[in-house]
Amino acid sequence: MIHEIFPHKFSNEFKVCAPRQDDYVIRYDGSKTLLKKQGDSYAIPRVCELLGAEGKDLESFKGHYLLNIDGAAFFLDDSSNKTAPEGYEFVGNRTFRTMSPVERLGGVTSVHIAHWECLNRFCGRCGCETTRSEKERAIVCPKCGNVVYPRISPVVIVAVRNGEKLLMAHNIDNPNPRLFLISGFVEVGESLEQAVHREVLEEAGLRVKNVRYFGSQPWPFSDSLIAGFTAELDGDDTIRMQEAELSEAMWVKREDIPEYETDVSISCCLIENFRRGFQLSES
Ligand SMILES: [Zn+2]
Numbered sequence: 001m002i003h004e005i006f007p008h009k010f011s012n013e014f015k016v017c018a019p020r021q022d023d024y025v026i027r028y029d030g031s032k033t034l035l036k037k038q039g040d041s042y043a044i045p046r047v048c049e050l051l052g053a054e055g056k057d058l059e060s061f062k063g064h065y066l067l068n069i070d071g072a073a074f075f076l077d078d079s080s081n082k083t084a085p086e087g088y089e090f091v092g093n094r095t096f097r098t099m100s101p102v103e104r105l106g107g108v109t110s111v112h113i114a115h116w117e118c119l120n121r122f123c124g125r126c127g128c129e130t131t132r133s134e135k136e137r138a139i140v141c142p143k144c145g146n147v148v149y150p151r152i153s154p155v156v157i158v159a160v161r162n163g164e165k166l167l168m169a170h171n172i173d174n175p176n177p178r179l180f181l182i183s184g185f186v187e188v189g190e191s192l193e194q195a196v197h198r199e200v201l202e203e204a205g206l207r208v209k210n211v212r213y214f215g216s217q218p219w220p221f222s223d224s225l226i227a228g229f230t231a232e233l234d235g236d237d238t239i240r241m242q243e244a245e246l247s248e249a250m251w252v253k254r255e256d257i258p259e260y261e262t263d264v265s266i267s268c269c270l271i272e273n274f275r276r277g278f279q280l281s282e283s
């Protein structure tokens with residue numbers, strides 16, 4: 001999964017420190033991130049590379065520390081410069097999917113933080129311009145004291161089993177045409193397990209039992225934390241698909257499920273666990 005980068009070490013403790021030439025730099029324009037073109041692919045620029053492309057020196061760099069992997073820090077560019085020098089381009093989050101595990105995790109997690117900061121430049125309570133806390137990862141309002149922590153939206157995803165078949169679906173918003181699992185954001189006032197029951201009923205018209213926790217992963221692409229579950233069909237197996245959310249929903253026999261790569265998403269790990277015949281949940 002995306003956060004599993006052993007033997008590399010991801011460090012997300014909050015601290016304040018100065019950038020070095022070979023640290024990574026994230027320039028975020030509110031929806032896209034500046035990346036360096038390398039033929040047909042992209043790389044996250046190092047501080048020295050971006051400064052060199054703009055004819056500047058390290059002393060002129062305005063940015064703050066976000067996190068580091070194996071000691072290489074990721075800094076967010078604080079300047080108001082949202083232009084792309086020659087050889088660079090602003091691209092969407094999906095481009096990080098094409099990178100090495102280290103750049104993918106460091107890059108998209110940095111953008112998660114950058115997006116949160118971007119959305120909270122002004123206090124939601126009093127409208128005053130906010131500042132970053134120097135003690136913790138938080139944004140504070142100097143006028144009314146409002147404190148805003150990073151936005152992490154919980155999501156549930158569930159592998160629903162019906163004997164030797166798995167409930168698979170395709171979300172209308174997903175550009176990847178492959179079938180995945182039922183998932184959705186947790187609503188206010190419900191538990192993760194209640195969200196599983198609700199999502200399966202809403203999206204597929206099915207009831208489930210024996211809901212079991214499988215594992216979790218960060219999903220910075222949607223500012224989320226995803227909790228994975230397994231469950232079993234309870235009762236009628238007739239699928240009544242929610243057409244506003246899904247383009248397909250069906251029971252797929254174990255032997256008809258193709259192999260899924262498990263290096264990025266918990267969705268694929270859940271599917272592979274079923275496909276390989278592991279016992280997902282006890283009845
Ligand atoms: Zn305020």
